[in-house]
Amino acid sequence: MNFFLVFKSLKYNFFVKTIFLLFFIIPFAARSEIMERTLDNGMHIILKKDSRAPVVTSHVWYKIGSADEFSGKTGLSHALEHMMFKGTKKNPGGTFSEVISKLGGRENAFTSKDYTAYYQTLPSEYLEDAIRLESDRMSNLVINKDDFNKEIEVIKEERRLRTDDQPEGIAYEQLYASAYNNSSYHDPIIGWMEDLNNMTEKDISDWYNKWYAPNNATAVIVGDIDFENTFKLVEKYYGNKKNKNNSKRLHRAEPYQFGEKNISIKIKDKPSYLILGYKAPSINNKKIDSWECYALSVLSGLLSSGQNSRLQKILVRDKKLASYADSGYSFFARYDSLFMIDVNPIIGKKISTIKNELDKIIADLQTKLVTNKELDRIKAQVLAYEVYQRDSIDYQARILGMAKTSIGDIKIIEDYTANINSVTAEQVRKVAKKYLIPSLKTSVSVND
Amino acid sequence: MNNIKKILNLIVIMTITNITQANVEVNNYQTTNGIKVLYTKSENIPMIDIKITFDAGSNRDGDLKGLSMITHNLLDEGTTKMSSEDISSVFESTGAIFSTSVNKDQSSISFRSLTEKKYYNPAIKMFLSILSDSNFPQKEINLHKQTTISSIIEDKTDPGELSINTFFKEIYNNHPYASPTIGYEEDIKKINRKAIIEFYKNYINAGNASIAIVSSLKDDDVMKLSEKISQSLNKKTKINKTKAVTKEKTKGKYVFKKFNSQQAHIYIGGLSIKRGSKNQLPLYVGNYIFGGSGFNARLMQELRVKRGLTYGVYSYIYPMKELGPFVINIENKAEQAQKSIEIIKEMLKDFLEKGPNDKEINHAKESIINGFPLRIDSNKDILNYLSMINYYNLPIDYLNTFVKKISSISKKDIINALQNEIDINKMTTLVVGNEKAKK
Numbered sequence: 008m009n010f011f012l013v014f015k016s017l018k019y020n021f022f023v024k025t026i027f028l029l030f031f032i033i034p035f036a037a038r039s040e041i042m043e044r045t046l047d048n049g050m051h052i053i054l055k056k057d058s059r060a061p062v063v064t065s066h067v068w069y070k071i072g073s074a075d076e077f078s079g080k081t082g083l084s085h086a087l088e089h090m091m092f093k094g095t096k097k098n099p100g101g102t103f104s105e106v107i108s109k110l111g112g113r114e115n116a117f118t119s120k121d122y123t124a125y126y127q128t129l130p131s132e133y134l135e136d137a138i139r140l141e142s143d144r145m146s147n148l149v150i151n152k153d154d155f156n157k158e159i160e161v162i163k164e165e166r167r168l169r170t171d172d173q174p175e176g177i178a179y180e181q182l183y184a185s186a187y188n189n190s191s192y193h194d195p196i197i198g199w200m201e202d203l204n205n206m207t208e209k210d211i212s213d214w215y216n217k218w219y220a221p222n223n224a225t226a227v228i229v230g231d232i233d234f235e236n237t238f239k240l241v242e243k244y245y246g247n248k249k250n251k252n253n254s255k256r257l258h259r260a261e262p263y264q265f266g267e268k269n270i271s272i273k274i275k276d277k278p279s280y281l282i283l284g285y286k287a288p289s290i291n292n293k294k295i296d297s298w299e300c301y302a303l304s305v306l307s308g309l310l311s312s313g314q315n316s317r318l319q320k321i322l323v324r325d326k327k328l329a330s331y332a333d334s335g336y337s338f339f340a341r342y343d344s345l346f347m348i349d350v351n352p353i354i355g356k357k358i359s360t361i362k363n364e365l366d367k368i369i370a371d372l373q374t375k376l377v378t379n380k381e382l383d384r385i386k387a388q389v390l391a392y393e394v395y396q397r398d399s400i401d402y403q404a405r406i407l408g409m410a411k412t413s414i415g416d417i418k419i420i421e422d423y424t425a426n427i428n429s430v431t432a433e434q435v436r437k438v439a440k441k442y443l444i445p446s447l448k449t450s451v452s453v454n455d
Numbered sequence: 456m457n458n459i460k461k462i463l464n465l466i467v468i469m470t471i472t473n474i475t476q477a478n479v480e481v482n483n484y485q486t487t488n489g490i491k492v493l494y495t496k497s498e499n500i501p502m503i504d505i506k507i508t509f510d511a512g513s514n515r516d517g518d519l520k521g522l523s524m525i526t527h528n529l530l531d532e533g534t535t536k537m538s539s540e541d542i543s544s545v546f547e548s549t550g551a552i553f554s555t556s557v558n559k560d561q562s563s564i565s566f567r568s569l570t571e572k573k574y575y576n577p578a579i580k581m582f583l584s585i586l587s588d589s590n591f592p593q594k595e596i597n598l599h600k601q602t603t604i605s606s607i608i609e610d611k612t613d614p615g616e617l618s619i620n621t622f623f624k625e626i627y628n629n630h631p632y633a634s635p636t637i638g639y640e641e642d643i644k645k646i647n648r649k650a651i652i653e654f655y656k657n658y659i660n661a662g663n664a665s666i667a668i669v670s671s672l673k674d675d676d677v678m679k680l681s682e683k684i685s686q687s688l689n690k691k692t693k694i695n696k697t698k699a700v701t702k703e704k705t706k707g708k709y710v711f712k713k714f715n716s717q718q719a720h721i722y723i724g725g726l727s728i729k730r731g732s733k734n735q736l737p738l739y740v741g742n743y744i745f746g747g748s749g750f751n752a753r754l755m756q757e758l759r760v761k762r763g764l765t766y767g768v769y770s771y772i773y774p775m776k777e778l779g780p781f782v783i784n785i786e787n788k789a790e791q792a793q794k795s796i797e798i799i800k801e802m803l804k805d806f807l808e809k810g811p812n813d814k815e816i817n818h819a820k821e822s823i824i825n826g827f828p829l830r831i832d833s834n835k836d837i838l839n840y841l842s843m844i845n846y847y848n849l850p851i852d853y854l855n856t857f858v859k860k861i862s863s864i865s866k867k868d869i870i871n872a873l874q875n876e877i878d879i880n881k882m883t884t885l886v887v888g889n890e891k892a893k894k
Contacts, residue, residue, distance in 0.1 A: 059499050060832035092750075101751070101760065108751045109818055111825025130828050157763030164718070164787050165766040172614060172716045276715050278609050314543035324539075324598060330605040353605045384547045391550020391569050397500050398833045 041407075042234045043417065048250040049222030052241050053407050053417065055229040057400050063131040063230030064400045067141050068124040068408040070225075071218040073198070074191035074341065075256050082198015082206065083214045085118040086162055090211050091125065092116075093154045095147040103140045110136060120192055121341040122412040128401060131231040135240055138226075142244035145219055155208035166197050174277040175349075178451045182282050185270045186345060186449035190261035220251035225411045229404040258342060261286070267445035271452050281358050283365075283450035284345030287442050290338040290414055300338035301426045302434040303346060303442065308385040309377060309435065310334040310348070310368070315384070317368050318348070326364060328356045341413045345449075346442060358455035372439040376432040389427050479831055481841065483851055484678060486685035492666045493841040493851070494677050497834050503575070503670035504838045505566040505582075507684065508846045511658035512560040513638075514631035514697050514776075519646050521607075521638015525599055526654045527555035527562055532595035534588035539595055542581060551578035553585070557636050560697075560776045561846055562659070570671050579680070586687035591651050600643055607640050615786075617712070618720035618887040625710055625883050626725060626780060630700050655689065662691025665845035669834045700778040702726050707882045711893050719792035719888030723799060724782030727876045730774035730847055736857075737864050737872035738772050738781075743819045744811040745803070746770025746783060751818075757802060758785065764795055781877050792892035796884060804879055810870035823861050 042054040072084050094100045107114045112129025114137075127137040170176035180195045187193040198206075226241050264286070290300045311318050311334040318332035331351040337344065350361055396402050410417045482494040516522045531546075531553050532539040546553055551568040564586075568578045610616040620635045627633035666684060668677055707725070714720075728734055739747075746754035746769050754768045765787040773779040783803070785795055811819070831837050831854065844853050886892050 061828050062832040104750050108822050111822055160763035161766055167717045168766055168786055172718055277612050313547040330602040354608045387548050387550045394502055
């Protein structure tokens with residue numbers, strides 16, 4: 008189940024583009040399309056109307072992810088997500104999936120560093136079935152040893168498929184592990200294989216009991232719905248659930264980085280690859296002005312959005328050093344994260360040459376002001392994507408869930424375009440000078 | 456307006472099952488030079504999607520494998536008046552998206568834009584000038600040849616890409632379907648501007664095109680636009696029939712390809728049906744039950760849920776213009792490769808003999824019918840359906856009849872289709888993996 012890595016590798020993940028799709032996030036034409044409430048037990052509810060088709064998507068987001076795990080127990084949140092498909096007393100085994108499938112729906116789940124989310128998309132008339140089943144497994148999950156022993160093997164296969172046999176997956180994992188000494192983002196979402204080998208069903212049920220409760224969850228429902236009736240449905244199934252005294256999520260802050268970190272790894276029989284990250288702020292960072300986050304988003308757009316962006320133009324088209332080059336930055340993270348760049352060199356081109364070019368590209372952004380024409384190009388794309396995203400209810404629900412879960416407020420979505428539009432050339436230069444510097448930088452080269 | 460032959464004004468496709476209702480209004484015209492246009496109005500979002508589909512997939516490559524894809528990739532890389540940079544600047548500063556795609560049968564040019572005049576006017580003008588005036592500058596050809604070759608070499612180091620490409624080669628032998636759409640390194644090296652222009656004139660033209668549009672524009676504007684698109688395309692040429700695929704009388708074979716990876720990538724399958732075959736829908740339902748519906752399918756239940764052997768196992772039925780394949784795909788650690796193959800083959804044998812049971816059939820039919828609105832719940836989905844109806848000459852009420860036909864499929868239909876179109880004895884089994892995955 009589940010495409011677990013929201014930010015896996017710039018190129019490979021389906022959701023990767025959120026790194027900069029967030030950049031192109033969809034706000035809403037009018038607040039009236041959205042209803043937001045909180046149940047007495049603390050569960051948040053966000054409803055959004057989109058009546059183009061008789062279809063609805065129903066999500067539940069938990070504030071728990073790999074960043075809440077500790078050494079020796081990595082991968083717990085993701086493994087629990089898998090076990091959530093194993094049934095309850097009332098709906099044993101695969102009943103949940105069978106019912107959703109019979110109703111013509113599709114369902115899945117995903118885990119990130121910050122959150123774990125479950126969803127069903129189905130004809131709107133069956134919304135109640137989805138809510139009923141999802142609410143049941145919030146508190147009544149049955150976790151048994153036999154199921155766990157099989158599922159952990161499935162998870163190991165998932166790890167082999169997405170990380171161990173993928174040079175870009177390995178490089179991405181190494182980037183975070185090398186960039187962060189102490190931060191909660193150090194460990195991979197799926198967990199280290201060594202930890203998966205030691206995990207038990209008791210670890211999973213402890214994790215479940217600790218974190219899965221209405222006061223740690225947000226329901227997001229987008230589609231052809233009526234607000235009042237839908238709210239009543241959610242209340243009916245979740246309203247009587249007891250909240251839990253959740254442990255506080257511990258944030259392990261990252262100590263000072265003493266200089267640039269350069270990691271060089273060898274992977275047999277694979278082409279070379281470069282990924283690098285600069286430590287950059289999340290919008291939750293109270294020590295900075297929030298415009299910095301928007302300026303960094305624009306900066307990422309200048310680097311990689313479209314054929315005339317700097318990386319494309321210089322590395323791919325003019326110098327012909329790379330077959331692919333991208334950048335990614337998302338401030339929609341709970342903690343400070345990485346501003347990333349990744350490059351697939353043309354076969355035979357040296358990583359050192361590419362690194363030199365990247366240094367020049369960044370130095371240029373730190374010294375010269377970008378032109379208004381360049382800025383306007385980015386802003387037009389933001390506006391257009393904001394409209395295009397309305398074509399997908401799943402995407403709309405994801406953005407709402409992510410904003411509420413990681414930032415705590417969905418207003419940030421509403422204001423997104425305006426905030427991007429007010430970014431100036433001077434601000435772009437400032438953040439380039441402040442963040443794209445050696446003492447915040449880690450790079451991982453594969454087969455250089 | 457007078458120039459436009461409006462064949463059929465409006466067809467309302469309405470699907471009413473006992474519980475679900477979804478409808479899509481499909482307008483149907485033909486341009487003066489004979490191009491079929493299907494159009495749906497979607498007023499809620501101020502944007503337009505256009506997809507022009509051509510019978511110009513990689514099966515038209517001829518001796519230069521990869522020619523179709525590289526030609527399509529170069530369409531927006533320069534016109535007689537504009538450079539690549541000029542073109543992308545217009546699209547980027549209006550937020551418009553121009554893209555092309557190529558599969559083994561067909562190719563398409565897609566365009567998405569806002570409909571607000573300030574953005575739409577310059578973007579659509581550029582789109583039309585690309586259609587009428589692509590010029591394939593030598594500089595850009597060189598760049599694309601280099602990046603394509605680099606990607607081809609990279610693909611050989613990826614077990615997923617390597618195994619699917621090897622599998623097609625094994626089952627299609629000398630047929631054009633055998634080669635990957637991206638082509639082969641030695642052929643890309645030989646491609647020159649002359650070959651590209653020849654392909655462009657011969658295949659990406661008015662005689663070979665159909666148009667699908669979903670937008671918030673008024674009917675009149677869409678018709679005028681269709682006419683402009685049709686006039687911008689290259690003139691019609693005579694196009695040869697595609698080469699037929701023959702089911703050879705060979706026995707099934709086992710192929711092992713050594714590769715340095717932890718997991719083995721396994722494909723089991725063979726030739727099956729053409730698109731439009733009377734067995735297409737019964738096979739669709741049969742495959743849905745066996746391995747085509749994800750988590751609830753037999754393969755996934757047995758190999759993932761009951762045995763913990765893999766993260767994913769699926770079966771696919773790909774009806775193509777000529778005979779397309781039925782194929783099962785699984786990845787798991789090398790040590791378990793042979794065990795998985797044994798289980799899958801046993802399951803397939805049983806399924807082909809006995810077919811699905813009544814409960815499975817009812818479940819699948821309900822699932823497909825109930826899920827119908829999800830197939831057409833976005834402009835993008837509708838666009839792709841319109842394009843498919845056009846390209847494969849399906850009846851315009853295809854979306855409607857699809858549900859009716861699914862509900863009338865019987866167990867006997869499914870078993871007949873399975874037994875006639877899937878031959879377990881003629882299947883190829885491919886294993887790409889390390890020594891431990893070998894027999």
